[in-house]
Amino acid sequence: MNQEVKNEGFLDTLALSELPPDSQKSVFVRTTRVLLCNTDAGLFAIEDRCTHAFQPLAGGDIEDGIISCPKHGACFDLASGKPTNNVATRPVKIFKVRVRNERIEVDPTPVPS
Amino acid sequence: MKQGMSSEVSPLASELLKMDSKELPSGLTMHSDYVPPANPIPFSRYYDPAFARLEYEKLWKKSWQYACRVEDLPNIGDRMPYDVGAELSYFIVRSGANEFRAFNNACLHRGNRLVSAQVSGSSIRCSFHAWEWNPDGSLKNVPSSWDFPGVDADKYRLPEAKLEVWEGFIFINPDPDAAPLSSQMGLLPEAFKDRGHGDRFTFAHVSKKIRANWKILQEAFMESYHVVETHSDALPFSGDASTKYDIWPSENGDISRLITPLAIPSPHLGDKASTQVAVDGLAQLFAMAMGLEPPKIDASKGNARAQLAAWRRETMGQALGRDFSERCDSEMVDTTQFFMFPNFFPWFGEGLPLIYQFLPYGDNPNESVMNVRLTSPLPGNGVCPPPVKINYLDFDDFFSDKAPEFGLAAHIFDQDLSNLGNIQLGLRPAHSAHSKNTLGRYQEQRIQHFHNLLSKTLGLE
Numbered sequence: 001m002n003q004e005v006k007n008e009g010f011l012d013t014l015a016l017s018e019l020p021p022d023s024q025k026s027v028f029v030r031t032t033r034v035l036l037c038n039t040d041a042g043l044f045a046i047e048d049r050c051t052h053a054f055q056p057l058a059g060g061d062i063e064d065g066i067i068s069c070p071k072h073g074a075c076f077d078l079a080s081g082k083p084t085n086n087v088a089t090r091p092v093k094i095f096k097v098r099v100r101n102e103r104i105e106v107d108p109t110p111v112p113s
Numbered sequence: 114m115k116q117g118m119s120s121e122v123s124p125l126a127s128e129l130l131k132m133d134s135k136e137l138p139s140g141l142t143m144h145s146d147y148v149p150p151a152n153p154i155p156f157s158r159y160y161d162p163a164f165a166r167l168e169y170e171k172l173w174k175k176s177w178q179y180a181c182r183v184e185d186l187p188n189i190g191d192r193m194p195y196d197v198g199a200e201l202s203y204f205i206v207r208s209g210a211n212e213f214r215a216f217n218n219a220c221l222h223r224g225n226r227l228v229s230a231q232v233s234g235s236s237i238r239c240s241f242h243a244w245e246w247n248p249d250g251s252l253k254n255v256p257s258s259w260d261f262p263g264v265d266a267d268k269y270r271l272p273e274a275k276l277e278v279w280e281g282f283i284f285i286n287p288d289p290d291a292a293p294l295s296s297q298m299g300l301l302p303e304a305f306k307d308r309g310h311g312d313r314f315t316f317a318h319v320s321k322k323i324r325a326n327w328k329i330l331q332e333a334f335m336e337s338y339h340v341v342e343t344h345s346d347a348l349p350f351s352g353d354a355s356t357k358y359d360i361w362p363s364e365n366g367d368i369s370r371l372i373t374p375l376a377i378p379s380p381h382l383g384d385k386a387s388t389q390v391a392v393d394g395l396a397q398l399f400a401m402a403m404g405l406e407p408p409k410i411d412a413s414k415g416n417a418r419a420q421l422a423a424w425r426r427e428t429m430g431q432a433l434g435r436d437f438s439e440r441c442d443s444e445m446v447d448t449t450q451f452f453m454f455p456n457f458f459p460w461f462g463e464g465l466p467l468i469y470q471f472l473p474y475g476d477n478p479n480e481s482v483m484n485v486r487l488t489s490p491l492p493g494n495g496v497c498p499p500p501v502k503i504n505y506l507d508f509d510d511f512f513s514d515k516a517p518e519f520g521l522a523a524h525i526f527d528q529d530l531s532n533l534g535n536i537q538l539g540l541r542p543a544h545s546a547h548s549k550n551t552l553g554r555y556q557e558q559r560i561q562h563f564h565n566l567l568s569k570t571l572g573l574e
Contacts (some may be wrong), residue, residue, distance in 0.1 A: 031521070052526060053531040054528040054531055055345055055528065056345070071342075071345070
């Protein structure tokens with residue numbers, strides 16, 4: 001899968017117009033599935049894989065910067081990836097995300113937790 | 114009995130096989146209408162120490178069991194342990210160019226464990242007092258032999274278990290009176306005939322400790338009914354509910370098989386699910402695993418699986434320098450798994466070329482070991498790569514973190530493993546009226562069959 005490498009190692013994902021406010025979309029960043037979330041609190045990129053049962057987080061409710069896994073209810077802080085209830089105990093990987101020229105770009109290297 | 118669920122865009126596996134662009138091998142044409150009798154499976158089987166004791170005495174000490182593969186031991190003197198809990202331990206050694214032996218893994222002096230890992234060398238030497246044996250089991254040296262007048266070479270050969278090799282798989286049987294391996298294999302040799310399993314090699318090998326009984330582990334992998342919940346992200350390209358299950362009882366051993374078709378949407382996704390998404394989803398996984406760009410497949414032509422299989426034949430052929438032109442679509446795309454009692458799971462074809470082996474661990478029936486391998490056909494030049502090291506994962510390790518060699522399959526195993534410890538935790542507190550399995554009549558019939566065989570073997574019928 002060819003993804004155009006932008007400045008500072010960021011990879012192109014999709015147009016900002018494809019991710020309107022209060023929406024989320026799962027994309028591949030190289031071989032990792034990443035959930036892009038456009039929320040009131042900003043734009044976030046979190047691995048689309050819950051650390052509880054390793055299922056996708058996509059489709060989970062987002063409230064106050066917290067995403068709730070649609071399967072079994074594990075909750076994670078979108079900004080840090082840390083679990084906020086006890087369903088999961090391990091953080092989810094998060095990634096730096098930015099918008100350049102109306103395109104959403106993601107750094108494929110996870111932010112150290 | 115209804116045999117699976119289909120949708121307008123996702124036929125039953127048995128129907129997909131009829132549409133294959135190539136001739137099917139016997140391993141896929143075989144069919145059975147046998148339905149195992151429904152007998153109760155109490156949860157106590159999974160945690161009762163007395164039941165585990167019975168298994169050691171009547172199952173593990175009496176059965177043919179897959180121990181390892183020939184490519185693990187390429188040179189004379191190479192050896193590795195085979196442990197069944199804390200009760201049975203053997204080591205398998207290549208004792209000649211085409212000869213293997215299995216010995217009790219305890220020194221004849223004071224019982225020290227002789228082999229704890231994959232090692233090489235011309236003699237088997239005890240780490241305690243340096244007693245030594247040759248790879249054929251004959252006594253080589255006893256330090257201060259003057260002090261052991263009763264120790265002679267005949268009496269102090271290493272005790273040996275029966276051993277046979279089939280298609281590169283090494284089997285042992287601790288029972289000196291056991292009938293030949295073929296007595297336990299049923300139709301397995303016919304199913305694997307001419308498919309080259311002897312010409313494969315292991316390229317990834319994980320040994321994972323899990324906090325669940327060994328039967329809980331293997332039963333979790335005997336059905337595709339769990340895909341809808343446990344692997345929900347695979348539904349767009351997995352024919353979970355359209356899986357074909359078959360069981361062949363015979364006088365010469367019982368085997369069973371599942372064929373889960375891929376590159377079609379799950380019937381759970383309904384009649385409008387996309388066949389294009391289905392084939393693209395699987396193509397992307399195959400392409401990632403090989404570091405290639407995914408192929409462009411047009412599902413509107415109606416033969417998406419055949420197109421994907423053709424791409425697989427071409428790319429695998431180029432990568433390995435081998436000819437896959439006679440391999441059918443299902444072999445290149447689907448996940449087909451055979452089972453031979455009590456715990457041998459050879460997979461069939463290239464869709465997901467795994468080998469499973471589930472074993473008790475230590476003295477605790479609530480813990481076990483899952484040994485899983487990924488295999489590949491040998492390169493066209495016939496040269497087998499050096500043996501891969503076993504990657505030992507502890508109870509709290511994850512495949513995704515510690516077994517990158519499993520690629521995208523690591524994610525699938527982590528999904529499965531996230532359930533297993535919790536299953537074990539639920540067994541003892543279960544309400545007395547429901548402290549037994551309630552199995553799906555078709556989709557979980559292989560589990561019923563396995564327990565029927567287990568009951569027979571343990572004398573519980």
